[in-house]
Amino acid sequence: MAQSRHELRQEGSRVKKNKWWSILLKYGIGIALLAFVIYRNWHGIVDVLQKPMRPLPYAMAAVCCVTTVFITFFRWYLLVRAQGLPFSLRNAVRLGLVGYFFNTFLPGAVGGDLIKAAAIAREQQRRTVAVSTVLLDRAIGLWALIALVAIVGGVFWLIDPEMMRAQPDLAVIVRSALGVFAGTLAVWFSLGFLPERRAHRFAGRLESIPKNGHVLREFWLAIWLYRNRGGTVLLALLLSMVGHTSSVLMFYFAALTFQPAGAAAAIPGLREHFLLVPIGMAVQAFFPAPGGIGGGEFVFGRLYVLLGFSETAGFFGSMGQRLLTWAIGAVGFVVYSFMKKELPTVDGQKSLASEAHEHMLQNEAKKENSPVLQTGVRAH
Numbered sequence: 001m002a003q004s005r006h007e008l009r010q011e012g013s014r015v016k017k018n019k020w021w022s023i024l025l026k027y028g029i030g031i032a033l034l035a036f037v038i039y040r041n042w043h044g045i046v047d048v049l050q051k052p053m054r055p056l057p058y059a060m061a062a063v064c065c066v067t068t069v070f071i072t073f074f075r076w077y078l079l080v081r082a083q084g085l086p087f088s089l090r091n092a093v094r095l096g097l098v099g100y101f102f103n104t105f106l107p108g109a110v111g112g113d114l115i116k117a118a119a120i121a122r123e124q125q126r127r128t129v130a131v132s133t134v135l136l137d138r139a140i141g142l143w144a145l146i147a148l149v150a151i152v153g154g155v156f157w158l159i160d161p162e163m164m165r166a167q168p169d170l171a172v173i174v175r176s177a178l179g180v181f182a183g184t185l186a187v188w189f190s191l192g193f194l195p196e197r198r199a200h201r202f203a204g205r206l207e208s209i210p211k212n213g214h215v216l217r218e219f220w221l222a223i224w225l226y227r228n229r230g231g232t233v234l235l236a237l238l239l240s241m242v243g244h245t246s247s248v249l250m251f252y253f254a255a256l257t258f259q260p261a262g263a264a265a266a267i268p269g270l271r272e273h274f275l276l277v278p279i280g281m282a283v284q285a286f287f288p289a290p291g292g293i294g295g296g297e298f299v300f301g302r303l304y305v306l307l308g309f310s311e312t313a314g315f316f317g318s319m320g321q322r323l324l325t326w327a328i329g330a331v332g333f334v335v336y337s338f339m340k341k342e343l344p345t346v347d348g349q350k351s352l353a354s355e356a357h358e359h360m361l362q363n364e365a366k367k368e369n370s371p372v373l374q375t376g377v378r379a380h
Contacts, residue, residue: 029288064250075140128221153174250324283299300318
């Protein structure tokens with residue numbers, strides 16, 4: 001027994017070391033790429049910093065940033081309330097700020113979601129449902145971003161086909177977004193014809209996938225859970241569209257902040273930003289560094305170059321918005337400091353996930369033994 005405990009301690013120590021190495025590696029990737037972008041645009045950066053900033057556009061960017069963030073909190077609140085769970089808007093904001101802090105300053109976007117899921121689940125009896133709200137909130141935000149790229153890109157293709165032909169890289173991105181947009185819409189509508197028994201059977205198959213099976217199962221059940229609440233999902237999508245529009249305005253005003261007052265702005269117009277910013281945000285969301293640092297500056301700089309503008313201008317637009325997100329992340333850290341005792345530990349998060357999983361299996365066992373399901377009639 002003593003030997004077993006010793007081996008467990010060694011295994012835990014090894015996992016923690018690997019985790020820290022992973023975090024350092026992701027930070028290193030982001031900082032190295034950011035340093036590369038700064039080095040390549042050094043003279044342009046110095047030139048811009050020698051000129052005065054424009055405070056009014058940056059104040060407008062700050063308003064847009066706060067609006068975007070709080071729309072995401074309200075969207076999550078709606079998804080939770082749609083399941084009949086007791087949850088206040090105040091708690092949605094508090095937990096949202098804590099999650100925002102983790103997502104902004106720690107590698108990967110899952111950490112903040114895990115904190116939110118564990119915190120809300122510990123206060124709910126329907127823990128699987130509570131966790132599913134966080135999963136679907138993340139999915140809706142990402143899907144709305146892809147939808148915005150597809151819709152705006154499609155409009156550009158109709159009104160200015162020459163620009164799209166001249167930019168094959170942008171055309172590929174827009175085509176991909178259109179494909180994902182159309183495919184996911186088809187899948188979503190087809191779920192309406194899927195019997196409940198088959199939905200749970202498919203969830204069981206996902207569970208058998210090594211390593212990520214439980215996560216995939218939870219995600220699938222979250223989607224299935226909300227398929228019959230189309231009005232709530234539609235409202236959440238509309239809120240996401242408004243939030244992403246606010247993000248576009250935030251980036252545009254942040255980039256405008258570093259343009260000389262009284263002179264023609266050497267940046268793309270607002271219309272072009274509705275195509276560039278969602279693409280850059282989507283790429284940044286998948287970049288492994290904390291908050292997408294380095295990746296965002298590189299991508300936005302290259303997108304500006306594709307439209308014939310300087311990489312330096314794209315760099316400053318990205319850094320301008322990043323400083324605003326850091327400020328809100330700092331507020332999230334203050335909230336986290338006050339809530340730290342209320343939030344579950346890592347071990348607590350794992351136990352909550354295990355309990356939610358066990359509770360879900362028990363519910364499904366009851367459904368499998370239900371005479372209603374056995375006769376093929378859908379249970380409500």
